[in-house]
Amino acid sequence: MRSHGIAEALPGLWYRPRFTLALAPLLPLSWLFRLIVWARRSLYRCAILPAYRLPVPVIVIGNLTVGGSGKTPLVLWLVEGLRALGWRPGIISRGYGGSAGGVQSVALNAAPTAVGDEPLLLARRSGVPVFVGHDRVAAGLALLSAHPECNVIVSDDGLQHYRLRRAVEIAVFDQRGAGNAQLLPAGPLREPLQRLSAVTALVWNTLPHRPQLMPLSASGVVRDKPQYTMRLSSRRFIALDDARRFCTADELRGKRLYALAGIGDPSRFFAQLEALGLDFEAHPFPDHHFFSAADLAFARDGVLLITEKDAVKCVALKPSETWVLPVDAQIDATPDSHTLLELILERINGRAPA
Numbered sequence: 001m002r003s004h005g006i007a008e009a010l011p012g013l014w015y016r017p018r019f020t021l022a023l024a025p026l027l028p029l030s031w032l033f034r035l036i037v038w039a040r041r042s043l044y045r046c047a048i049l050p051a052y053r054l055p056v057p058v059i060v061i062g063n064l065t066v067g068g069s070g071k072t073p074l075v076l077w078l079v080e081g082l083r084a085l086g087w088r089p090g091i092i093s094r095g096y097g098g099s100a101g102g103v104q105s106v107a108l109n110a111a112p113t114a115v116g117d118e119p120l121l122l123a124r125r126s127g128v129p130v131f132v133g134h135d136r137v138a139a140g141l142a143l144l145s146a147h148p149e150c151n152v153i154v155s156d157d158g159l160q161h162y163r164l165r166r167a168v169e170i171a172v173f174d175q176r177g178a179g180n181a182q183l184l185p186a187g188p189l190r191e192p193l194q195r196l197s198a199v200t201a202l203v204w205n206t207l208p209h210r211p212q213l214m215p216l217s218a219s220g221v222v223r224d225k226p227q228y229t230m231r232l233s234s235r236r237f238i239a240l241d242d243a244r245r246f247c248t249a250d251e252l253r254g255k256r257l258y259a260l261a262g263i264g265d266p267s268r269f270f271a272q273l274e275a276l277g278l279d280f281e282a283h284p285f286p287d288h289h290f291f292s293a294a295d296l297a298f299a300r301d302g303v304l305l306i307t308e309k310d311a312v313k314c315v316a317l318k319p320s321e322t323w324v325l326p327v328d329a330q331i332d333a334t335p336d337s338h339t340l341l342e343l344i345l346e347r348i349n350g351r352a353p354a
Contacts, residue, residue, distance in 0.1 A: 010185065026186040033184050037190075037192070040162070041162065053165040054137070054165075059167065060157075060158045061075050062155075062159025062172070065178065066190060068263050068264025069205055070232070072156065073328065079154055083128070090128055091155075093118065093132050093139075093156040097113075098113065098115045098119070100115055102133060103135070103142045105130070105131050106131065115132050117312050118156065120312045124312070136155060136158050136161045137163055159190075159191075170344075173204055173205065178193060196225065199225065201228065202222055203340070204227065204228070204230065205232070206229070206230070226340075229331070230330065230332075231329070232328070233327065233330055238326060240315055240319070241322070253277065256302030259283065261283075262289035270282045281298075290313055291313050299322075303321045303323065304322040305325060306322060306323075306325075308326050
């Protein structure tokens with residue numbers, strides 16, 4: 001099997017209820033990766049490798065697993081909440097999938113191939129400055145230099161970017177949980193689950209749907225951590241070629257529908273469409289996939305339904321009738337805890353939750 005084919009097959013093995021023997025040959029590499037992760041983190045904890053503190057608080061929204069877990073809608077929710085309380089946030093991101101080198105400001109008309117699909121979506125939806133760069137410290141400093149009014153920075157991803165000091169760490173998991181709980185490449189984890197003992201809180205983008213994926217939630221590592229459930233709500237579809245046109249799920253029923261998703265877990269998008277009562281033909285793609293016209297040819301005889309993240313890459317292809325489903329995050333607080341926003345504010349400015 002070609003290496004590309006192996007990479008595409010691995011997630012299906014990682015998220016099976018039990019460890020599969022097909023992954024056993026990868027365990028030595030996983031143990032080596034664990035050693036490298038431990039050594040790197042130790043170098044930062046002992047200050048052998050320097051970490052830098054920006055002049056404003058930094059909130060990291062990240063995950064332990066590779067691939068998307070729902071960080072982008074959570075970042076948008078947090079930025080909106082902070083702005084409503086008078087804060088002036090900015091966003092930094094690695095710019096995964098973008099070709100631009102160094103640090104770059106994300107303009108609203110930027111090419112997703114240059115800055116990445118998620119940063120472009122964040123810039124268009126959030127209304128706040130967004131800067132990308134592999135070096136998150138440099139990205140943060142550039143953002144603050146260009147926008148000195150910003151008094152808090154939200155980092156989209158970066159849980160493992162120890163060079164940047166942070167006031168708050170939020171780890172996000174989707175319904176797949178931690179999979180088989182193995183580190184790369186035998187599993188989906190970038191760091192051991194014990195890393196969660198240092199985060200501020202966990203956010204579940206819907207709870208794991210299989211009992212076998214629940215040990216993370218019940219483990220001693222996170223049992224006493226504040227945990228929140230995030231739900232993604234959607235109200236109406238927006239036309240890809242004209243953001244002023246809207247339609248409802250009722251208006252799409254009875255049409256030949258195709259659904260496309262190039263996100264971390266395409267099944268999340270397809271489940272949303274099913275919850276709206278729509279019948280469609282599903283077409284999953286790898287996360288961050290950059291589409292060509294040929295990729296969309298299957299929908300020529302019908303209506304195409306896509307995610308916001310995929311929309312920023314598909315709009316230039318001018319496909320046939322295409323509708324985008326925007327989503328908004330809603331965070332549920334547990335009965336015995338503060339809201340997530342209250343918890344974050346307590347950490348970044350010392351204010352006791354109301």
